Amino acid sequence: MKIDFHSHILPGIDDGAKTLEESVQLAIAMGNWGFERITCTPHITKQYRNTPQTIEPVFRQLQEALASIEGAPEIAMSAEYRLNPETWPEVLEKGWLMPIEDRYILMEFPINDPGDIGWLKPVEEFRKVIALGLTPILPHPERYFYLSHDELMKYVDEGVMIQSNYGSFAGLYGPEAQANAERVLEEGIVSFLATDMHNMKYIRTIGSWLDKGNSLWDSVPRFVRNQKH
Numbered sequence: 001m002k003i004d005f006h007s008h009i010l011p012g013i014d015d016g017a018k019t020l021e022e023s024v025q026l027a028i029a030m031g032n033w034g035f036e037r038i039t040c041t042p043h044i045t046k047q048y049r050n051t052p053q054t055i056e057p058v059f060r061q062l063q064e065a066l067a068s069i070e071g072a073p074e075i076a077m078s079a080e081y082r083l084n085p086e087t088w089p090e091v092l093e094k095g096w097l098m099p100i101e102d103r104y105i106l107m108e109f110p111i112n113d114p115g116d117i118g119w120l121k122p123v124e125e126f127r128k129v130i131a132l133g134l135t136p137i138l139p140h141p142e143r144y145f146y147l148s149h150d151e152l153m154k155y156v157d158e159g160v161m162i163q164s165n166y167g168s169f170a171g172l173y174g175p176e177a178q179a180n181a182e183r184v185l186e187e188g189i190v191s192f193l194a195t196d197m198h199n200m201k202y203i204r205t206i207g208s209w210l211d212k213g214n215s216l217w218d219s220v221p222r223f224v225r226n227q228k229h
């Protein structure tokens with residue numbers, strides 16, 4: 001099954017889709033690319049204080065809307081958990097982890113300001129998740145410009161899996177993210193690619209990258225292998 005497990009297509013609860021109409025539009029466009037299942041991973045950050053209780057009703061709403069559309073992809077529910085002191089400790093304490101495919105947890109870092117991670121020590125937090133029998137996935141390392149290569153390799157050695165964004169290769173986040181993405185891919189530490197879908201700009205940018213002869217499936221052989229786990 002072709003799964004995209006990182007997306008912000010649920011309407012109105014983070015910086016992704018704004019309306020149900022937009023959510024449906026994004027899901028259909030992704031279905032046209034070949035995705036059969038889209039995991040919805042709204043942010044849980046100090047800015048977007050989502051919980052399973054805020055996510056579930058919106059998820060059901062989108063699920064219902066897609067059910068009436070022939071050939072629409074199915075959706076699954078999870079979240080993108082940011083390492084920040086305002087939300088992450090509460091997530092663990094209250095048992096709010098919703099694993100992707102019963103196994104993976106997306107654990108993102110702050111994009112611009114590394115200080116937002118506060119007193120949290122990434123390796124310790126990754127270990128807590130591994131101790132629960134789950135596998136942490138660090139999304140889009142190419143976008144954390146402050147993150148050193150050694151630091152990233154330390155996480156990989158801990159058992160953290162790496163996911164890059166299709167959009168990074170398509171230039172969606174600028175030349176530095178693109179160069180970083182190509183480098184980590186070259187190094188062979190990327191296990192997954194995902195859309196990190198937020199809005200129609202993502203559809204257009206990744207779409208024109210595909211039009212240039214790139215493929216969602218063949219560009220990263222390891223990704224395809226891992227999808228079949």
Ligand SMILES: [Fe+2]
Nearest residue numbers: 006008080196
């Ligand atoms: Fe994301």
